[in-house]
Amino acid sequence: MAQSGILLSFSTAGGHVSGQLAPHEKDLIFRWECTIVARDMSERKNPYPFDVFEPKWQAIWDAEKTFKVSNPGEPGFDAEKPKCYILDMFPYPSGAGLHVGHPEGYTATDIVSRYKRMKGYNVLHPMGWDSFGLPAEQYAIKTGQHPSITTYANIDNFRRQLKMLGFSYDWDREIATTDPHYVRWTQWIFLRLYNSYYNTELKKARPVSELEAKGWSREEIDNVRLAYVAEGLVNWSPDMGTVLANEEAEEWKSKGFTVERRKLRQWMLRITAYAERLIDELEPLDWPESIKLLQRNWIGKSTGAEVNFDCQGKTITVYTTRPDTLFGATYMVLSPEHELVPQITTPEQKAAVEAYQKACAAKSDLERTDLSKEKTGVFTGAYATNPVNGKQVPIWIADYVLTGYGTGAIMAVPAHDSRDFEFAEKFGLPIIQVVQPDDASLPWQNFCGYDGTMVNSEHFNGLSVTEAKKQMISWLEEKGYGHGKVNYKLRDWLFSRQRYWGEPFPIIWNTKDGHHYAIPESELPLLQPDMEDFKPSGDPRGPLVKATDWIHYSDEFTRETNTMPQWAGSCWYYLRYLDPKNDQAFISPEVEQYWMGSGHTPGGVDLYVGGTEHAVLHLLYSRFWHKVLYDYGLVSTNEPFNKLVNQGLILGEDGQKMSKSRGNVVNPDDIVRDYGADSLRLYEMFMGPLKEVKPWSTKGVEGINRFLARVWRVAMQENQEGEWVLSGKVTAEDDGSVTPVRKELHKTIKKVGEDIEAMSFNTAISKMMECTNAMTSAEKVCVADYVQLLHVLNPFAPHITEELYSRLREAFPALPACQLCFQPWPVYNPEYLVENTKEIVIQVNGKLRDKVTVAADASKDELEAAAMAAPKVQEFIAGKTVRKVIVVPGRLVNIVAN
């Protein structure tokens, strides 16, 4: 390296050194070589020795279990302290390792955790692995290696990377969803669901044994279980050989997998039973409004009515949210799959109807939902009677009416529904106005709003839309034509997968009666058999069918071969952290009550940080499971996560989403190697507000690295040997005076504390920079002041602050002997923040014209006098009349003159 450096330098310096070298030129080469070697070293030298002390502190924290927190009843548990449960969304341990998005949320929660500990809380801050998942299985299929091998190797890598960043997790609580001790309890919860039904009167889950006692039949009970088997149209991916939940289907499609509709028998979870509670109990949570809205829309509650139309003695029930517009219903539409279609179709229309049905069945999901396509449909030849006025309306079938929602049939009001309007226009169906918009400038045609008045609706005329809706429902109920009805878009959760790497269902099938049965709890966990070949075979029963020995349970029973989705493990992991090693129960009640109970309102997880991608999947599923457990008194709160914060995505340096193909992925390992863990942590918090999307900048990391080096150099300097030693600038001398540095420090203590509470980390860091800059430019810094800066910086940059503190202690033995993280958060002195003079802005007609410095407690009159006396003011009001003077004490004076 040095050799080529010499040659390069010489060739650029000029050709005169080439050829024979004179003795003095040899000497020159020697000197060049020396400087170049020195330069190489200085370039490699870090501005402070993070590469030495960061691993050292990590080893200490690991060996001493510095961040271990005890449960009630365990030694070291301090019942006097309030609790704080701070949770990260645990990662899927992918082969690619940690990316810079992970440390973003993890640093934020780590700062809050460390801060809360210093504030005297028992902080539960755990980490674990969402380790079931398709990538490990896909890789296993490719290599023939068991998925557990890659999974546990990946976990080791993730653990190494997280420890490298100095996060203060209690590693004794580490869990993995693939761990048999964990699988056992996931299956145990599933059996709870299996053995439960939703009691609609009590509005809670109850054991099905209650129904048995009441004499319900086996079939009746199976129809109400919270975990049940049903045959239905599902999302089947031939590529992956498995079905997918509605919530997931789109995601996999976008990754390039094909997903098609297929009629299969599958395990379902009755999440719809909880639809109302999932909406209502969302309201009081401290979650981002946007996520609440996403969940509300996903659950999709609508209020309306079911109305019965008569068609040759057969009743066709429709669902409508606008019963008020019944007088405007000029035709009906059934979905092509509606069961009454064959019965009502007239012989003349039979051929056309059947052709249409066939065409619809052949269409893919995508074609069917493609909005840009025109409405299609066929007349059945039949007519129904509109119950409000006895009019005959034609019955059509069309694929814009969906089978799965409402009753699969609608009354069409083309005047006041845009879809019906479009359809009626195309097929020349009558359009009758029944609502007059309140805003007269709007046309009544295709007016779908609620701000209107009823017309052409007999005795409902003149009523407002909302009033008419209410009265129409009562009228329908009175006459027996229908009733009020609430509908939800939410569907039951398709819970089975045809994969190997997931929790098997703890279920067996009786080969004689064909019924399913739970296996005894004593047989849990039920693990997958060891198999050589776990490739999906296209058999919708999944790869486990190939394990013939395993399937054989007894002569009478065979095992269920489906496995659970990845969500199963992530549904309740936050609960297992509380009591991860308990082999008697999924958690002990005493422990649950301490960490999750509402003894410290409002209970549950106090802070949950993660990405938005789980807005409707994990966060909905978890809430559902939690509510079932709550109904049985197994958990203390009806909601698991009291406060949720979404971190924003980190984009690549080019402003694009990070991806391998774009080559803009930043690897945390590289950043830690070049700048240290503290720099990475601090930079990710300094980039911008946690919640926002923001681009990466390696230059920005350098800036942060420079800041930490400045903090270091307040106390440290290099001696002749190139060793870092205390500089002597930090001094024990302290005359107790309120120096500018001390003022700045106390402002910083105040601001950093407030900003951590508000999770506004970027502004906290800029304040600490200002404070450091003040200390850098000061002659001397009292050790007490410097240590307090280290205190507030410690949650952000734990390694450098502990290192500086331990080095200071050698020179200042009076400092407490424990680590900073065990010491209380510093208290600022409000007296130091009081300014005795203030700079007051003086405006003339709202424009800044001058500033004056006055006593902080100057009265309004004094301020006004000072303002009027300012020379610039005189200049600007010369020749004008002062109309008004606005005085805001402590801020400004505005003189209005013209």
Add this chain to the structure above:
RNA sequence: GCCAGCUUGGCGGAAUUGGUAGACGCGCUCGACUCAAAAUCGAGUUCUACGGAGUGUGGGUUCGAGUCCCACAGCUGGUACCA
């Protein structure tokens, strides 16, 4: 189409919630140290025809608007015929 959010220097972002727009950092410029460079330290950095003008655009409320109201535009995310 519908719903939500965003829009401030060359860049990331601040702004006590209606009261000095541009804190802090990056980048850039100049200077000090050095034979030189790196590192470090110091000064400057919205634009300007030097009057002023400036927070996507146009209007409004107000003594005063980045902040509140109305209209529009552009980006980002979610959603897709849910009657």
